[in-house]
Amino acid sequence: MEICRTIDDVRQAVQAKRMEGNRISFVPTMGALHEGHLSLIRLATEDAETVVVSIYVNPTQFSPDEDFDTYPRDLDSDIEKCRKEGVEIIFAPEHDEIYTEKKYLSIGIESINSSMCGASRPGFFEGVLLIVNKLFNIVKPDSAVFGQKDIQQFQIISRMVQEFNHDIRMIMGPIVRANDGLALSSRNQYLNEEERQAAPGLYRTLRYMKEQILNGVKTPSLLIEHQESELEAKGLKIDYLNVFSMQTLQPVKHVENNGKYIVAGAVYAGNTRLIDNLLIEL
Numbered sequence: 503m504e505i506c507r508t509i510d511d512v513r514q515a516v517q518a519k520r521m522e523g524n525r526i527s528f529v530p531t532m533g534a535l536h537e538g539h540l541s542l543i544r545l546a547t548e549d550a551e552t553v554v555v556s557i558y559v560n561p562t563q564f565s566p567d568e569d570f571d572t573y574p575r576d577l578d579s580d581i582e583k584c585r586k587e588g589v590e591i592i593f594a595p596e597h598d599e600i601y602t603e604k605k606y607l608s609i610g611i612e613s614i615n616s617s618m619c620g621a622s623r624p625g626f627f628e629g630v631l632l633i634v635n636k637l638f639n640i641v642k643p644d645s646a647v648f649g650q651k652d653i654q655q656f657q658i659i660s661r662m663v664q665e666f667n668h669d670i671r672m673i674m675g676p677i678v679r680a681n682d683g684l685a686l687s688s689r690n691q692y693l694n695e696e697e698r699q700a701a702p703g704l705y706r707t708l709r710y711m712k713e714q715i716l717n718g719v720k721t722p723s724l725l726i727e728h729q730e731s732e733l734e735a736k737g738l739k740i741d742y743l744n745v746f747s748m749q750t751l752q753p754v755k756h757v758e759n760n761g762k763y764i765v766a767g768a769v770y771a772g773n774t775r776l777i778d779n780l781l782i783e784l
């Protein structure tokens with residue numbers, strides 16, 4: 503396995519694998535790898551001969567009041583996990599390698615970031631697109647694997663791939679959960695015992711909402727109101743909870759037959775923000 507710290511090194515490593523006739527699948531991460539990340543690496547392994555994993559805590563997707571400084575970092579353990587999964591190339595760049603001092607350009611997003619996480623985290627998806635666009639241009643993979651856990655991210659990056667003509671196939675990996683249903687996340691490490699106990703409430707709520715909609719509820723507003731109170735009673739603070747159109751990512755008042763929807767929520771357990779979602783096809 504090659505561990506590359508510079509853009510030149512990773513380009514050379516990828517090029518050498520291409521010369522061997524290998525296809526390249528890419529899994530971008532911010533490290534602190536858990537089973538969710540590893541499941542994406544396994545999907546990438548099924549898709550291509552060479553898997554590239556990037557490990558980089560991207561500063562441009564954190565706002566000043568967020569946890570950039572305290573975000574969990576454990577490069578040695580991440581490297582070992584990647585080695586066990588048969589990853590051939592790790593790209594773990596230093597900050598200066600990625601961002602030069604002054605930047606003159608940014609990527610703008612219209613409407614598909616005005617709801618869900620985009621509404622609560624201004625600038626977040628612009629930061630995500632900036633880094634993913636750079637990484638795609640550096641690694642130039644055949645495919646890239648992202649988790650359904652961050653469904654809005656997946657949809658926005660897919661738009662970028664389409665609109666900016668990246669020749670990359672997007673693969674979505676299912677959400678990996680703990681036994682009690684909590685979606686795995688690097689940030690789950692922040693939860694104290696009480697918060698950890700309350701945290702799977704979000705998944706239970708989403709499951710209940712999905713079940714009700716599959717059973718014929720067409721107008722979810724009352725359902726949402728009721729479920730918000732249930733979550734609050736468990737000590738979780740609601741950021742958002744709603745049913746969104748899979749295509750526009752906007753909340754819907756009514757669900758229609760043959761429609762595709764995302765039941766999604768974000769809550770705070772203490773200071774830790776948790777997100778989760780389920781997909782519905784009617």
Ligand code: AMP
Nearest residue numbers: 531532533538648649651652677678686
């Ligand atoms: P992160 O390191 O949090 O930026 O996540 C890197 C990738 O892992 C993203 O594509 C996430 O959607 C994905 N991911 C994070 N948590 C999970 C999970 N529990 N199951 C599947 N994929 C996940």
